[in-house]
Amino acid sequence: MDRAPLPSSKELIARTRPFAAQDTTRSGWNLIATYAALAAAATLAVAAPWWPLRALGGVLEALVLIRAFILFHDAMHGALLPSSRWAKVLFHVQGILTLTPARIWNDTHNHHHANTARLAADSAGTFVTWTTEQWRQASVWQRLAYRVERHPVTLLFGYVTAFLYSLCLLPFVKNPKRYWTSGLALGVHVALSVVLWVFAGPAVYLFAFVGPLFLAYALGTYLFYAQHNFDDVHILAESHWTHSDAALEASSYLRCGKVMAWFTGNIGYHHVHHLNPRIPFYRLPEAMAAIPELQQPHVTTLSPRDIVRCLRLNLWAPELGRMVRYRDAWARG
Template sequence: MERVAPPSSKELIARTRPFAVQDVARSGWNLAATYAALAAAVTLAVAAPWWPLRVVGGVLEALVLIRAFILFHDAMHGALLPSSRWAKVLFQVQGILTLTPARIWNDTHNHHHANTARIAADSAGTFATWTTEQWRKASGWQRLGYAVERHPVTILFGYVTAFLISLCLVPFVKDPKRYWTSGLALGVHVALSVALWVFFGPAVYLFAFVGPLLLAYALGTYLFYSQHNFDEVRILPEGQWTHADAALEASSYLRCGKVMAWFTGNIGYHHVHHLNPRIPFYRLPEAMAAIPELQNPHVTTLSPRDIVHCLRLNLWEPSLGRMVRYRDANVRAWAARADVPPRSAVSSEGHAVS
């Protein structure tokens, strides 16, 4: 049989455009349902008479916050209610309250979409990824900064590291005129924290505010990290980079059940989203089902085993075409100096490091 050539990047993107059309009623319903679920979860976390129910309310609040963030994220891409003035105001307010001011979010996230899987690009809006050669040439302080940025503890406390610091404090300090909304978000957040503690007590502050935020932002930061940091990720040389390849080869598909897909706003269809970010979140499964080239993605899950494995992938090794651990880079450097074939070294996961 004659082999059919794969579509070009432009052709593949063009085939996604019919799905980048929203249903206004469906968008409005999803927005109303999400905010109603959030209000119900907050009420349970605040007013439940039994503390275990308040914990349940806080966990549900954290999960719904992730979904609410995905709606904000879609709106910033112009995929959700782009012509609605009231929706624009609503999402601007949501961004302030959830530590994702629209200005800094758009600046960094658009950069991320334009530079996914580009080693040479600035890492603004994403987690930096170095090659093993960059790691070996870096100074001790540079290595420390890289390791801290990608450390599991940094991801676990994404509420502080990614949101309070990276999206609010740092941009406001660097450019207060452009990123004044980041300063506003920080100020509002501090004021809310103090008010909740003083007027409602530490229990409400813990169960309905800081606890859900810690959980939501830990999971959200991990999702963002893992969707471009997985075992089968491919980072192409600059001359071979295309938008479609970056979407399909450097963005994963998170396989999860329908309940978790609802809470995460279908962000697990990340390869489809990166191919065309103007597709509303509720049409991502439809696009994947209709386009054959999107049906063989790199799959990740939220199983403990996959999470641990993902967090152990630290550096890109071009000669292997895969991510490796820090110690694998050191093994390869030692083998090269000793003139030992590096294929003799094997990583802890059983993969040859060459």
């Protein structure tokens, strides 16, 4: 389908602003419901008398953790309960407990939003993307580092690679004064792990703590990767870059059912979110339905076929206007 020309960035963003008005009651209810669901899932993972039920509780806990993260993510954007002091404290505590301290998250994620699909920008807060020419010119060690960062195993172990290391250990070691909360999050996490293992036992540690975190962060890391690295992503030259083009051409719409949309906090409406990150997650579908220019997104899914296709795309080929595999860089060199 041919894509209609977009209005100017300012005009399109202005049309999304009515949807950035949050409903305080609705926001509060979503927060309470999410935390209640998280508590229920954790209780099932801890106390169920039959281990398959405990495993089910752990999986549900992992899915609700993703939703809880989206609420934190929206709060950091000022899209959820921005004037509530108690909510601010609550979300900062959640960030410490879930290895996403507010300071490092805001620094890296705001950079990501300001530089989506900009090849020349620093890669902080996102997965680096090289052109085929950059790949051909890079050293063996540089190529290895690039492969490791984008490798499926790195995404699978997002709990360690993206959260424990990139958001906690690395920033604290580099700048402990600015990112002391990253060190605090790491310390609290280690302490909780020891306490649960010693006093609650390995089963509780596995089913209600490390297992759900591993699953949640693996899926969350993949979602973050896939929503800017898909089959028909389009990366414009720096001279033609605009915020709205980056949002609509380099951010995908994840098509999934209502259940998965609830667990992922509508983050699948990623093109709408990148256009205006101050829209609360529960109003993203409303904004897409009301604005025609948002209704022809680049679509991806969580089907095995789409996941495999996404993971095989590694380099941007400007001459082709699409992502390609590593081997294509040499074939077209």
